[in-house]
Amino acid sequence: MRFGVNHTPSNGWFHSWLDFSASDTARDLEAIAGLGADHVRVFPLWPVVQPNRTLIRPAALDDVATVVDIAASFGLDVTVDALQGHLSSFDFLPSWLDSWHRRNMFTDPDVVASTAAYVQALAGAVAGRPNLLGVTVGNEVNQFAHAPHPAPFPTTPEQGHAWAAAMVAAARAGLGTSESGGLAPSAASEPSAASGSSTASVASGSSGSSGLEARPASGVRPAPATGERPAPFVTLAQYDAAWYDDAQPFGPEHAAEHGDATVTHSWVFNGAARVHGALGPGSVRHGEYLLQLAAAWNTSADRPNWLQEVGAPTNVVDVADAPTFTEQTIRHALDVQGLFGITWWCSHDVSRSLADFPELEYDLGLLTNDGRVKPTGERFREMAAAFGDGAYRAPTPPTTALVLDDVAPDGTPLGGTRADSAPGGRFAAAWLAIAEQDGRGPQVVLRSRVRDAVLLRDRGITTCVDVPGDTASATVSVAHPATMP
DSSP states (O other): OEEEEEOOOTTTGGGGGGGOOHHHHHHHHHHHHHTTOSEEEEOOOHHHHOSBTTBOOHHHHHHHHHHHHHHHHTTOEEEEEEEOOEETTEEOOOGGGSGGGOOOTTTOHHHHHHHHHHHHHHHHHHTTOTTEEEEEEESSGGGGGSTTSSSOOOOOHHHHHHHHHHHHHHHHHHHTOSSOOOOOTTOOOOOOSOOOOOOOOOOOOOOOOSSSOOOOSSSSOOOOOTTOOOOOEEEOOOOTHHHHOTTOSSOHHHHHHSSSSEEEEEOGGGTHHHHHOTTSHHHHTHHHHHHHHHHTTOSSTTOOEEEEEEOOOTTTSOGGGHHHHHHHHHHHHTTSTTEEEEEEEOSBOOOTTSOSOOGGGGGOOSBOTTSOBOHHHHHHHHHHHHHTTTTOOOOOOOSEEEEEOSBOTTSOBOSOHHHHHSTTSHHHHHHHHHHHHHSSOOEEEEGGGTTOHHHHHHHTOOEEEOOOTTOOOOOOOOOOGGGOO
16 A cells, blocks of 8 residues: 655745756655655656657756656655646646647647657656656646636547547557556555666657557556566546546546556545535545545456545645544545555645745645645654555455446436536435445446446445435535636
8 A cells, every 4th residue: 555745846846847956856855755655746847848849858857767766765656747737726738739839739640649759758768767656647637628727628538538548658658568567456566765777868759549558458467576566557647527527528437448547636625525514524535435436437346546636625624624634534545445555735835935826735735845744744644654564454345336327227328427426416425325324435336337247246346226316415516626716
């Protein structure tokens, strides 16, 4: 079981990539290691690395590789996100993709090919490092595909699949792994204490494939030989509109059908805290719920589930309640079967010297901007000590599953499934009622798969229950993080 932290640089935030400082990075990563984390997620800025569609800067790739090496010196493994893309309400799109040069990020052939070349080059720059856990295509890139983004790139679900497949294939090409690798739930190898050295190189690539990328039937890579670390994995990260907004073209299928794990980002400012209260069951169980909901679309029972982002947003969680929220969120998430890890957002508060961030961003860190451990950081450290470093024992899967009506009884696809699953929806309310009754949330099974006896057996499901007809719901508009005050 992995405990990690999303690294937000304390000096200059992500603008620090413009004048990268190895000493500042080392100070941050040493502090993160002191919290008991075993890995960090890092975010190079796309325009800094690829300022022109046909220019990928070797020096910028070297900086990313240096971060991976510094992390190794503190016993930290690393996952690297490629397309930023979007961070904390700010977009970082290259100038060759916007304004006078605006073209569709997801469908323009030249743009897709150049983006894939960048993803491949970045993966190639960090490939071979013994402490590299993997590469994520980008941070919540689906937010560029639909409202409430002010200038979305129109995309269909099918085009989204083709784009995701091309990006995953590009990352695997850069890593030198043509198929999915060795990520396993709750069984990752111990963090590496040293890293190898290699020279970052610029790789060329193309949009690669159309549709799902090639990979084995199982989403989990073959186990490595004894004493060998798993090969790096590749993932696709989406914000929760993928599960809660029926109009969002990137949906649950994209999360479950691309890459080596199903990734979720849990934020209770999406309406959960408004419906349930900051420490109400629907808030502290939101990470657990979203993990179970997302796993319903996994086509194999052994596909890992990764809570890649979760935090205590103080616009809806009182500062005094944040440590309790942190502990309860982690404890409930640990009840989910096939959990690869929890990666907390984030390491450091944003400096007040930087303007125009949503207010919550200035207080999301486990550490203050000057490196002091906050009460949430102390509580995270306690959880990492209790359940990390081999102490965690994976639970047996819940035997009960709540049925989500993605199709009618005659097999006709149904609309509104995602809205019904959002905080306040009937399905979400029914799931929460079972969780509170049983002390642990049930699994979720799609109506379209409820007769798949092999899949149910493999998932450990023996009882499927429907949403009670009298389940009450509350209409909630699921909030996007960029719209937060």
